[in-house]
Amino acid sequence: PQFCMVFASQSKPIKTVTEATIKRGEYFGVIDPAPAYSKELAYSVLKYFEDRRELAEKIGLGCIMPMHGVVVSGDCLMSAFSCLERMETDAICNIFKKFI
Template sequence: MPFVAQAKPIPNVTEATLGRGAVGCIEYTKAYTPELSQNVYNYFEKHRELAERKPIGVILPLHGVVVSGPDIYMAYSMLERIETDAFCTITRNTI
């Protein structure tokens, strides 16, 4: 959630997420608005080719993360991998 709160993309730092690119961050919009859903749609449309091959995710500033996948298990796995990348990115500066 620190990346969500700061509206920052999450870089790839583990082998499990290489090839997907950084987890992007869309522009902030208020919750429960058509603009928010349109921004999420636009992000996944822009990354359609990658999303059709691999699960991907996007940060919604001040809201959370949305992930895609062919099924709930792959989407959840992607979410866990994103969380690991975020944790590793935050802690690497303390080592």
């Protein structure tokens, strides 16, 4: 997701700005930075989703992994893809809103 990577590269959250994503909270959050493929990265992702377990059990959820990209969840693959698409849409909206 190229527009989400703008936020991942800067370790910035993606503010939720569409009706489809606002129910997920004010923003798609950012986990603590950690090296790729490390246990620290895995535990940071796990903590993010565990802290939001109640929400994650109802709808797809995602977060920013600084300098790496994004990770999403869902009750099925389609739900996870839907969450990723919505994250990408909000990333685009946040970037391009400065031009209107």
